[in-house]
Amino acid sequence: MFDIERYLNVRSAHGASVGPDGNRLSFLLDTTGVPQVWTLDAPGAWPEQRTFFDDRVTFATWSPERPELLVGRDRGGNERETLYRLDVTDGSITDLTRHPDAKHWFGGWSHDGEHFAFASNRRDNAVFDVYVQARDATEARRVHEGDGWFSVNGWSPDGDRLLLTESHSSFDQDVYVLDVETGERRHLTPHEGPVRHRSATWGPDGDHVYLVTDCDADTLRLSYIDLETGECDPVTGARDGDAAATLADEMWNVDGVALDQDSRRLVYSRNVDGYTELGVGELVAPGRLDHFPAPDLPDCVAGGVSFGPDGDRFALTVTRSDDTANVYVVDATSGAVERWTRAPTAGIPRDSFVAPELVRYPTFDGREIPAFFSLPNTDTGHGETPVVVDVHGGPESQRRPSFGRVKQYLLAQGYGVFEPNVRGSSGYGKAYTHLDDVDKRMDSVADLKSGVDWLHDHPAVDPDRIAIMGASYGGFMTLAAMTAYPDIWAAGVDIVGIANFVTFLENTSDWRRELREAEYGSLDSDRDLLESISPINHVDDIAAPLFVLHGENDPRVPVSEARQVVEGAREAGVPVRELIFEDEGHGFTKLENRIEAYAAIAEFLDTHLAAE
Numbered sequence: 001m002f003d004i005e006r007y008l009n010v011r012s013a014h015g016a017s018v019g020p021d022g023n024r025l026s027f028l029l030d031t032t033g034v035p036q037v038w039t040l041d042a043p044g045a046w047p048e049q050r051t052f053f054d055d056r057v058t059f060a061t062w063s064p065e066r067p068e069l070l071v072g073r074d075r076g077g078n079e080r081e082t083l084y085r086l087d088v089t090d091g092s093i094t095d096l097t098r099h100p101d102a103k104h105w106f107g108g109w110s111h112d113g114e115h116f117a118f119a120s121n122r123r124d125n126a127v128f129d130v131y132v133q134a135r136d137a138t139e140a141r142r143v144h145e146g147d148g149w150f151s152v153n154g155w156s157p158d159g160d161r162l163l164l165t166e167s168h169s170s171f172d173q174d175v176y177v178l179d180v181e182t183g184e185r186r187h188l189t190p191h192e193g194p195v196r197h198r199s200a201t202w203g204p205d206g207d208h209v210y211l212v213t214d215c216d217a218d219t220l221r222l223s224y225i226d227l228e229t230g231e232c233d234p235v236t237g238a239r240d241g242d243a244a245a246t247l248a249d250e251m252w253n254v255d256g257v258a259l260d261q262d263s264r265r266l267v268y269s270r271n272v273d274g275y276t277e278l279g280v281g282e283l284v285a286p287g288r289l290d291h292f293p294a295p296d297l298p299d300c301v302a303g304g305v306s307f308g309p310d311g312d313r314f315a316l317t318v319t320r321s322d323d324t325a326n327v328y329v330v331d332a333t334s335g336a337v338e339r340w341t342r343a344p345t346a347g348i349p350r351d352s353f354v355a356p357e358l359v360r361y362p363t364f365d366g367r368e369i370p371a372f373f374s375l376p377n378t379d380t381g382h383g384e385t386p387v388v389v390d391v392h393g394g395p396e397s398q399r400r401p402s403f404g405r406v407k408q409y410l411l412a413q414g415y416g417v418f419e420p421n422v423r424g425s426s427g428y429g430k431a432y433t434h435l436d437d438v439d440k441r442m443d444s445v446a447d448l449k450s451g452v453d454w455l456h457d458h459p460a461v462d463p464d465r466i467a468i469m470g471a472s473y474g475g476f477m478t479l480a481a482m483t484a485y486p487d488i489w490a491a492g493v494d495i496v497g498i499a500n501f502v503t504f505l506e507n508t509s510d511w512r513r514e515l516r517e518a519e520y521g522s523l524d525s526d527r528d529l530l531e532s533i534s535p536i537n538h539v540d541d542i543a544a545p546l547f548v549l550h551g552e553n554d555p556r557v558p559v560s561e562a563r564q565v566v567e568g569a570r571e572a573g574v575p576v577r578e579l580i581f582e583d584e585g586h587g588f589t590k591l592e593n594r595i596e597a598y599a600a601i602a603e604f605l606d607t608h609l610a611a612e
Contacts, residue, residue, distance in 0.1 A: 004602045005595050006346050007409040012325040013038075013341035015304060016315035017061045017069070020113075022308040025315055025340060026050070026060050026069055027327050033591030037071060039088065043329070043340040050086060051093070056589045059106065060086070063135070064309070065113035070096075072106060076553045077585025079103065083118065085135060098138055103128075107152020110159050117152045117162055130164065132180060143180050157206040157261050165200055170396040171433065173197045175211065177227070188225050189213075189232070196220060196430075204261045208286050210235070212254050212268075218429040220253040222268050224287045237281055237289035253427060256303060259283075263311025265332050269303060271427050273358060273370065274400040276302040280332055293335035297328070301402045315340070319402040321374070322353035352377070354411045356401060356419070361454035363423075363447045370428070371420040371451060372401055375460055376411045386465035386490075386609040387416040387455055389448065391481075393472030395436060398427035406598055415605070418455060422447035422477075438521045441533050445480045452488050464490065465609045467544075469601070471495035471587065472557060479535035479565065486543035491608035493547045493601055496557050496586050499565035500537075501530040507558040536565055540572035547577045547604045549597055551584030577604065 015028040015035075028035040029047065034056040038047040051057055051071060058072040058081055069086040071093070081104050085094045097104050099122050107117035107130075114135055119128040123142075128150045133140035144150070144164070153163040156177075164176040164185070172194035177186045188209060189197045198220065200211040207227050212220040215232060222235045257268045263282070266289060270277040281291040297318060304317045312332055319325035327341045356372035363369050375385065388410055392399040399419040407417050421427065422444040424436030436444040448468070456463040467490050470478040475497015482492045498504045505516060505523050521530050531537060546569055550562035559580060569576040579600055581593050588594045 001412060002346075002348055002409075004406075004409050004599050006348060007405045007412075008591065008594050008598060009346040010324055010348065010403075010405050010408075011343040011346075012319075012403075013327050013343040014317040014319075014325045015059055016317060016327040016340075017306045018308045018313070018315050019062045020064055020066065020309055022310065022313070025327060025329075026062060027315075027341065028057055028060065029341070029343065030591075031344075034589055037069065037086065040327075040340060043338050044342065047341070050088060050091070061106070061109070061306075063113040064109055064111060068135075070106060070109065070116060072104070074585075075100070076583045077551055077587065077589055078553045079555050079585060081105070083116075094138075096133065096138060097140070105151050107162065108154040110155050111157070112159070117155065119146070119150050119152050130162065130178065132162075143183055144178055144185065153200045154202055156202050157204065161206075163200050163202060163209060165197065169194060171196055171430065175200045175209065175225075177209075188227070188230070189215075191215060194430075199256045199258075201257060201259045202261060203259070203286065204264045204283060205286075210257055210259055210266070212257060214253075214430050217250075218431055219250065220255060222254045222257060226286065233287055235287050235289055237279075237291055251429075253429075255427075256305075258305035258307065258314070260307040260311035260314075263307075263332075265307070265311045267305045267314060267332075271398075271400075274301070274372070274398060274421075274427060275299050278302060278330075280330070280335065292333050295330045295335045296337050299401070301400045302328075320355070321372075321401040321403060321407075322355040323350060324403045348408075352412065353403075353408050356417075358401075359454075361420075361451055363450035365443075367423070369420055369422055369447050369451065371418060372399060373419070374407065374411055374417045376414050376416065378414055382459055384462050385414065385416045385460045386467070386605075387418055387461055388605065389418045389420070389451065389455075389466060389468045391420065391422075391448065391468065391470035391474040391477040392425070393470070393474045394426070395424040395444070395473045395477075396426045396433055397473075398425045400427075406601075409598075409602070410605075413602070413606075415609075416461060418451060420448065420451045422451075438526060439529055441520070442480070442484065445477060445484050448477065448481045449485045449488065452485075467491040467493070467605055467609055469493035469495070470497065472497065475557070476535065479539075480533070482544060482546065483535045483538035483541045486541050489544040491545050491547070491605060492542075493549070493604065494562075494565065495549045495597075496551060496554055497548075497561065497565075498557055499539075499561045499568075500534045502527060502534065503564070504557060504561055505530070507560060508556060536568055539565060539568040539574065542569060542572070542574045545575040545577075545604070545608050547579075547601060549579045549588075549601075550581075551586060551588065552580055552582045553585040556586040 017026045029038045037050040037060045040047045060069045060071045071084045072081045083097045102122040105119045130144035131140035149167045162178045166174045175188045209225045225232045255271045259266045281289040300320045302318045307314045356374040360368040424444045455461045475494040566578045
């Protein structure tokens with residue numbers, strides 16, 4: 001049996017980019033303990049490490065014309081991304097942005113590789129402007145002064161316009177076209193109420209924009225905007241013998257689209273109960289897609305498409321619950337798949353990893369809540385399996401069947417792992433996601449209680465040994481469940497979680513506050529509600545031991561959230577343990593810190609869920 005350190009040394013290869021020659025891939029691999037840039041010239045070949053930072057690299061993307069990469073990196077988990085140019089011929093790295101206190105969101109290379117675009121909050125911490133910069137310069141030109149949260153989606157085929165997205169909340173975005181020279185901005189998506197407009201990308205002719213949107217629908221669908229008329233319509237495509245089939249789906253989201261302008265080839269992904277289904281085809285007319293055979297992939301979660309220079313192949317990241325993330329290359333026309341990386345599993349046999357069962361359980365109002373439930377391969381006996389309820393963050397997120405190092409360790413130790421997608425989770429339509437908004441927040445916590453009721457009825461589960469664990473918003477859910485339903489938990493683990501919505505909104509980064517208020521409620525108008533649902537105000541109701549972990553540099557959920565809940569728990573006589581990392585932010589990125597954190601969590605769970 002392997003210890004937690006061995007599981008945390010299981011590696012992950014992801015974030016692929018295809019080089020300008022079509023034969024070389026870059027990707028991120030965490031062999032050193034944090035993700036760094038590596039390159040590979042053939043499937044299964046020995047990769048070469050290209051960056052050697054102490055902190056994580058967040059992305060790397062090839063120039064379309066030169067053997068150089070644009071690389072993102074932050075420091076100590078502070079999420080203030082700096083952009084670098086990496087020349088792979090001589091290994092030199094140039095700091096391009098030189099504003100370490102600002103965030104820089106890469107928005108794409110120009111087609112000739114001479115410029116790149118990005119959004120940054122250099123001028124005002126709460127808003128993002130748009131910049132264009134020459135590849136060999138260290139100063140950028142501001143081409144749009146923003147008044148909100150803007151990001152850049154890429155350059156038009158003629159290179160004179162940029163596609164922008166403005167995010168008002170997680171479920172409300174607008175798309176614009178910006179003329180780089182004049183600064184004129186055209187609004188493409190006027191609407192009323194929250195509407196998602198995501199994954200916007202230029203069409204091959206520059207006269208259309210492709211995106212996914214839930215305008216006039218409950219789920220995201222693949223659509224296109226005609227820039228001449230301004231009309232937004234669903235994409236249609238020949239598939240399964242139906243020449244006029246719309247690619248909309250009343251149940252499942254189309255959650256992303258990637259398009260190669262020169263070849264007119266397009267890849268889109270559908271999120272079907274958490275699993276990815278890919279569609280690949282060629283645009284034969286605006287909004288008209290002829291499909292190729294679907295890629296021959298297993299049940300998985302896949303994304304991060306990067307086309308080769310002629311559009312005949314694309315790379316993407318594939319992960320499964322029972323296999324770590326790796327880079328695959330897909331032939332666009334045939335659907336043939338080739339695995340390029342084999343991230344090592346630290347000597348742990350791959351066939352020992354456990355895949356979950358997708359289940360649904362009834363909750364208090366008659367709805368069915370989806371969840372992934374994994375049981376250990378070992379036979380623990382009837383009614384003797386302890387269970388960890390692992391709650392995802394977000395809240396507009398979704399637990400999907402991807403690989404989890406800690407989950408696989410827990411399963412190997414004889415724990416079951418229950419991962420619910422309670423109301424408010426994404427992936428199940430707009431209406432489901434809004435079921436926990438503002439004054440309905442605690443309904444999602446009631447869904448956790450119903451999940452525990454379901455576990456009590458499961459023949460393998462020991463109902464007296466159920467713990468709860470979550471990170472970020474999942475940390476709030478952990479604290480809220482422990483205060484609202486104190487008698488059903490044997491222990492709880494809060495990782496970078498929200499304890500007090502009022503202080504969280506007051507102290508979170510300026511650029512995040514407006515977005516979070518749209519989900520949680522406003523400090524001005526909803527303060528009493530925020531106070532009433534904040535776990536810090538009910539901490540004396542907690543009846544089980546609590547472990548609180550946080551990063552000192554967290555820009556999203558300030559470390560003060562951890563400190564106040566620990567102080568409140570101690571004053572209330574709740575058994576509580578605290579672990580703060582001075583060189584981490586919103587989560588733990590450095591291997592030595594992850595080992596310390598999760599070894600401590602494993603010890604905590606073993607202590608409080610041990611069989612009597």
